[in-house]
Amino acid sequence: MTRHPAPPLQVRTLREGHGRPLLLLHAFPLDHRMWHPVVAALPHGRPVLAVDTYGAGDAPVVPTTPSLDVVADAVRDALDVAGYGPVAVAGLSMGGYVALALAERHPDIIRGLALLDTKSSADSTEARERRLRVADELLTERSVSAVLGMAASLPSPESVSADPTLTARIEENILAQRPEGLAWCQRAMAARPDRTAVLGGLAGPVLVLVGEEDPVTPVSDAEHMVVARRDAELIIVPGVGHLSALEAPTAVAEALAAFAARCDPA
Ligand code: MLT
Numbered sequence: 001m002t003r004h005p006a007p008p009l010q011v012r013t014l015r016e017g018h019g020r021p022l023l024l025l026h027a028f029p030l031d032h033r034m035w036h037p038v039v040a041a042l043p044h045g046r047p048v049l050a051v052d053t054y055g056a057g058d059a060p061v062v063p064t065t066p067s068l069d070v071v072a073d074a075v076r077d078a079l080d081v082a083g084y085g086p087v088a089v090a091g092l093s094m095g096g097y098v099a100l101a102l103a104e105r106h107p108d109i110i111r112g113l114a115l116l117d118t119k120s121s122a123d124s125t126e127a128r129e130r131r132l133r134v135a136d137e138l139l140t141e142r143s144v145s146a147v148l149g150m151a152a153s154l155p156s157p158e159s160v161s162a163d164p165t166l167t168a169r170i171e172e173n174i175l176a177q178r179p180e181g182l183a184w185c186q187r188a189m190a191a192r193p194d195r196t197a198v199l200g201g202l203a204g205p206v207l208v209l210v211g212e213e214d215p216v217t218p219v220s221d222a223e224h225m226v227v228a229r230r231d232a233e234l235i236i237v238p239g240v241g242h243l244s245a246l247e248a249p250t251a252v253a254e255a256l257a258a259f260a261a262r263c264d265p266a
Contacts, residue, residue, distance in 0.1 A: 009051050010059070013049055205233070
């Protein structure tokens, strides 16, 4: 395996605790703050950690070729430096792509994988080209406006009408990002391979959770992962779109707490 040297990433402690940590990996075009509602709903006990991908939050934008492999290697290094042993990992959408890269490249650091609103397959040619166009637009416009509409398009209409603050909270997190960082993430996602085979070989429990109305990684993508990993638990959250952690934080916290408990030593 070729390792990719890059500046360090930071492990954030979202909640102190004891026992097997739960590591949370965020979606695009957001950062670790998207997990705050879930963390607030999680039972106290284990440490809850998060790492921002290169280019997200205040993580550096690296000069290397954009790649989620680079992110996975840096997450591994960050966990090592912070002194954390094997962790239960949960990734939402882009966070799921990073989690699968981590599972492929550093399986020894993982004791279970929760994949939320994500997919294990690669992009179609059209999807890849769309990402690269958006990356170019982010850089040319020097603004995040090319992705700001995702605040309204990712959650389901039901979630938006149930919580009038939801779209504004997502927008606030998008506006806190840097265009060059988001462009790097888009290009890294465009370059990712199909990682469906990783699911079959991974030790430990696998949870697949998806919003019933997810317009980006629909239920069929979740089912595809469950076919590849027969003992995976599948949870479909009714009435929820692509950002289950923000739309249904209590349901997601309950699912993650049960998943993390299954990752504990027997
Ligand atoms: C995300 O939520 O991380 C993105 O929508 C993922 C993607 O564009 O595939």
